[in-house]
Amino acid sequence: MDTAVVSETDPDVMLFRVLRDDGTADPGVDHGMTDAVALRAYFEMRRLRALDARMILLQRQGRVGFYGAATGQEAVPIASGLALAKQDWVFPALREQSVMLVRGYPLRDYIGQVFGNAADNLKGRQPPSHQAGKAVHQVSWSPVIGPQIPQAVGAAMAMRMAKRRPHEIAVGYCGDGATSQPDFHAAMNFAGVFKAPVVIICQNNHWSISVPTAKQTASRTIAIKARAYGMPGVRVDGNDVLAVYKVLRDAFACARSGGGPTFVEAVTYRMGAHTTSDDPKLYRSDSEVEAWAKKDPIDRLRRYLEARGLMDDARDTKLEADASAEIVSIIREVEELAAPSLASMFDDVYAELPWNLREQKAALESGPRAPKH
Amino acid sequence: MPEMNMVGAINDALRHEMRKDPRVLVMGEDVGKVGGVFRVTQGLFEEFGEDRVIDTPLSEGGIIGTAIGMALYGLVPVPEIQFADFIYPAFDQIVSELAKMRYRSGGEYASKIVIRSPVGGGIRGGHYHSQSPEALFIHTAGLKVVCPSNPYDAKGLLLASIRDPDPVLFFEPKRVYRAAKGDVPEGDYTVELGKAAVTRPGKHVTVIAWGAMLYEALAAADEAAKQGVECEVLDLRTLWPVDIDAIVASVKKTGRVVVVHEAPKTCGFGAELVALINEKAFVHLEAPPIRVAGFDTPFPYSLEMEYLPLAHRILPAVLDTARF
Numbered sequence: 001m002d003t004a005v006v007s008e009t010d011p012d013v014m015l016f017r018v019l020r021d022d023g024t025a026d027p028g029v030d031h032g033m034t035d036a037v038a039l040r041a042y043f044e045m046r047r048l049r050a051l052d053a054r055m056i057l058l059q060r061q062g063r064v065g066f067y068g069a070a071t072g073q074e075a076v077p078i079a080s081g082l083a084l085a086k087q088d089w090v091f092p093a094l095r096e097q098s099v100m101l102v103r104g105y106p107l108r109d110y111i112g113q114v115f116g117n118a119a120d121n122l123k124g125r126q127p128p129s130h131q132a133g134k135a136v137h138q139v140s141w142s143p144v145i146g147p148q149i150p151q152a153v154g155a156a157m158a159m160r161m162a163k164r165r166p167h168e169i170a171v172g173y174c175g176d177g178a179t180s181q182p183d184f185h186a187a188m189n190f191a192g193v194f195k196a197p198v199v200i201i202c203q204n205n206h207w208s209i210s211v212p213t214a215k216q217t218a219s220r221t222i223a224i225k226a227r228a229y230g231m232p233g234v235r236v237d238g239n240d241v242l243a244v245y246k247v248l249r250d251a252f253a254c255a256r257s258g259g260g261p262t263f264v265e266a267v268t269y270r271m272g273a274h275t276t277s278d279d280p281k282l283y284r285s286d287s288e289v290e291a292w293a294k295k296d297p298i299d300r301l302r303r304y305l306e307a308r309g310l311m312d313d314a315r316d317t318k319l320e321a322d323a324s325a326e327i328v329s330i331i332r333e334v335e336e337l338a339a340p341s342l343a344s345m346f347d348d349v350y351a352e353l354p355w356n357l358r359e360q361k362a363a364l365e366s367g368p369r370a371p372k373h
Numbered sequence: 374m375p376e377m378n379m380v381g382a383i384n385d386a387l388r389h390e391m392r393k394d395p396r397v398l399v400m401g402e403d404v405g406k407v408g409g410v411f412r413v414t415q416g417l418f419e420e421f422g423e424d425r426v427i428d429t430p431l432s433e434g435g436i437i438g439t440a441i442g443m444a445l446y447g448l449v450p451v452p453e454i455q456f457a458d459f460i461y462p463a464f465d466q467i468v469s470e471l472a473k474m475r476y477r478s479g480g481e482y483a484s485k486i487v488i489r490s491p492v493g494g495g496i497r498g499g500h501y502h503s504q505s506p507e508a509l510f511i512h513t514a515g516l517k518v519v520c521p522s523n524p525y526d527a528k529g530l531l532l533a534s535i536r537d538p539d540p541v542l543f544f545e546p547k548r549v550y551r552a553a554k555g556d557v558p559e560g561d562y563t564v565e566l567g568k569a570a571v572t573r574p575g576k577h578v579t580v581i582a583w584g585a586m587l588y589e590a591l592a593a594a595d596e597a598a599k600q601g602v603e604c605e606v607l608d609l610r611t612l613w614p615v616d617i618d619a620i621v622a623s624v625k626k627t628g629r630v631v632v633v634h635e636a637p638k639t640c641g642f643g644a645e646l647v648a649l650i651n652e653k654a655f656v657h658l659e660a661p662p663i664r665v666a667g668f669d670t671p672f673p674y675s676l677e678m679e680y681l682p683l684a685h686r687i688l689p690a691v692l693d694t695a696r697f
Contacts, residue, residue, distance in 0.1 A: 139478075
């Protein structure tokens, strides 16, 4: 890393923070987030939280099949989107799909994926919360956990060979659970060996469904794992959007300028259930959740903006109302669209339909229809 | 036209395509300076350098995972898995990522890579150097699977595989890597994917084989001919999508089928072939289709010649079905 602040961060113990408890930024850190970017971050985080809340509600009403929210973890995806350049590639895990929204992917298309119908660019092929968009260089993740990380490294290796201008980087995301997977190790190892222009970001949200981080690793921190792969490891307060922005901007600049990979552990907390299929009351205490609620990344950013005279109740209320209205309006328009065509089931398996798929497609189309869910 | 063995023909194909298409690169364990443990990539490192002939860490999951990332970006990686037996650490990357990339992204992304890997037994390799896992990948929607039996096809099929828009598993029968020799044209040509070859025409029994077992089928056919049974030997070449028209045409002619493969019998590709023949040519059958395959055991070391479906086991099956 090329900045003093990050290089002095001891990944074994230290947690890099910018936002202090009183809402002010540490004056000793040049965090580089302008007021305009801070306001944009606030808007994006607010809108993402409203979107997640609405989608969970729709799932409870039976209108959406499944959903995985990023509630409490908005700082990393939003700061990532703000710190990345247009030409960069994103390989998210479950909780970072919204990076694409910050990078210009239309909210209507994002919501369309949740409904898996004619509004879904992915043609209803994947359940909700499995977003991808080629226009914004974002690839979809795998719930097997981890496969996207070596893919991010591979894309970065290709970028290093292609040497296109402006210089490109790739970012790969994972959670604390993924650090137990062979793909994580392979990705870190290849990134280090080939000095790939990649940043691997682990959102340590303390829980992999029901298993706490202490049962994933005996390591004192996750960031320290970077040392074994010959790259810098940074441990950052993942609920501090200024700190995340600072760390990522430095790491991205390092990768972009040929300095090689960085591993970032963002310490955060999954405020909600793992997905709509999970019940966290079975494995964690209310008091733990309440303690983390006090460190909410949106509340912390709001206090910072208030202290700078950039936010107040009236503006905040309007911002949330506008975001909710936009979301509800899109849902109303998108929800009733038609399901993908029957024949589309067979498209995109291969570039062209082989004989067996031609036969099966004809049989399906001429056969009886299945009952509805 | 120079005579080559399989190793030379595959090397020639790689070199040809890497000269022609700067997106093509080779990666894998020991593929660089040493040219691969079977020397298939020999000389490529010297010609194309370390960016296009990449000696990777010892990690099949890492090889295929990073190759997919490169392919998403626009390169055409041709990773080598040193032995097909070593492919399982990369299984998730192949079946859930590589094979599904176009489908799960609604056609936005495609991941075009050709995985080369030596398959099969008969080289005193034991369990970890002899398996034939083709059925696992034929079963996986989104993959194509190729297995040449001779140098001409090896070069032509590999060039076709690299230029094909879909991901391909290219299995190389290591037992005949150097034993199978033949004339290989210099320069450019392809052998179309999805087309079988009638290696030996005949009218009594259809014998379906591929890879190293093709030679065992031909040897059995020679013996059968001495006893008045004329075999039609089909070399599938592309295992998936299989050339169903060629199979049905042959079975309509002979009414009798023997399928040969090294992999264990149960749920091997032979099971699918027999099912397809039953579906599409049942009324033309004069005898139950027979499979001559590896046994449903792990691949044994000391007894590998007994395990393999060699000519001595194919011949009685051919005669039995001819006389059914």
